[in-house]
Amino acid sequence: MLTLESSLGSVETLEALAEEYAFAAGFGEEMASHIAMVAREAAVNAAMHGNGFSAEKRVRASFELDERALTIRIADEGKGLDLGTVKDPLAAENLLRTSGRGIFLMKALMDEVHFRKLTPGTEITMVKHRIQKETEA
Amino acid sequence: MSMTSSTRVVDGVTILDLSGKITLGKESGTLRDTVLAIIAKGSKKILVNLAQVSYIDSSGLGELVAAYTAVKNAGGELKLLNLTTKVRDLLVITKLVTVFDVKDDEASAVGSF
Numbered sequence: 001m002l003t004l005e006s007s008l009g010s011v012e013t014l015e016a017l018a019e020e021y022a023f024a025a026g027f028g029e030e031m032a033s034h035i036a037m038v039a040r041e042a043a044v045n046a047a048m049h050g051n052g053f054s055a056e057k058r059v060r061a062s063f064e065l066d067e068r069a070l071t072i073r074i075a076d077e078g079k080g081l082d083l084g085t086v087k088d089p090l091a092a093e094n095l096l097r098t099s100g101r102g103i104f105l106m107k108a109l110m111d112e113v114h115f116r117k118l119t120p121g122t123e124i125t126m127v128k129h130r131i132q133k134e135t136e137a
Numbered sequence: 138m139s140m141t142s143s144t145r146v147v148d149g150v151t152i153l154d155l156s157g158k159i160t161l162g163k164e165s166g167t168l169r170d171t172v173l174a175i176i177a178k179g180s181k182k183i184l185v186n187l188a189q190v191s192y193i194d195s196s197g198l199g200e201l202v203a204a205y206t207a208v209k210n211a212g213g214e215l216k217l218l219n220l221t222t223k224v225r226d227l228l229v230i231t232k233l234v235t236v237f238d239v240k241d242d243e244a245s246a247v248g249s250f
Contacts (some may be wrong), residue, residue: 008162010162011161026247030222030223030226033192033223037192037194040160040194041194041195044161044194044195044196048161088229089231089232090232094201095202095233095235096179096198096205096236097202098200098201098202098203098206099195100195101195101198101231102194102195102198104231105195105227105230105231108230109230122184134161136192
């Protein structure tokens with residue numbers, strides 16, 4: 001488990017680590033880029049939206065690679081994410097919103113995305129099955 | 138590498154050549170501000186060339202949308218040129234490809250305004 005400050009530097013660190021793990025898992029360049037990007041989205045959610053870039057709050061992350069999948073967990077110490085307030089970015093009335101696509105991209109590009117309420121905070125778990133590397137373009 | 142930009146004018150169309158990454162960071166808002174500066178100079182036909190943009194995240198998508206809206210609100214048109222596969226994939230997934238007029242050839246893109 002990594003413990004990082006709530007900063008853009010931590011976001012960059014987690015993005016780079018995710019890409020390294022994705023390559024280690026055997027994913028191609030394009031999928032590795034997608035995995036790095038969604039890790040970045042989760043890290044931004046944690047550091048900025050969850051922790052408000054607070055010097056007092058930490059971002060915690062872990063990367064787990066086994067024969068089945070790459071699993072990325074990123075957690076914050078914020079007030080907690082209310083998924084009920086997350087708007088559908090594909091709805092016509094939301095297409096021109098300038099934010100609100102991060103969680104959607106995680107769900108679109110990963111095989112599994114789970115949210116767990118912490119006290120305090122939220123943990124996002126994202127899973128990409130390694131079997132997909134066989135069929136990746 | 139963060140985003141860098143330069144502008145040139147071809148047949149009355151301002152082409153904004155972007156390169157690097159469009160992501161959350163110190164440069165957030167730069168794209169919208171650059172587009173607003175182009176509008177302030179009187180140009181309302183803006184072609185954003187993304188050929189050298191290697192990476193974009195949800196904040197970057199938001200930047201593109203903000204730029205599009207700013208130009209539209211000013212009575213102008215903003216179109217996108219030369220999307221990389223990664224950026225095109227994101228625009229398709231998010232349905233933003235239905236918002237933007239996306240072009241693959243500069244000459245025909247300039248002529249389309």
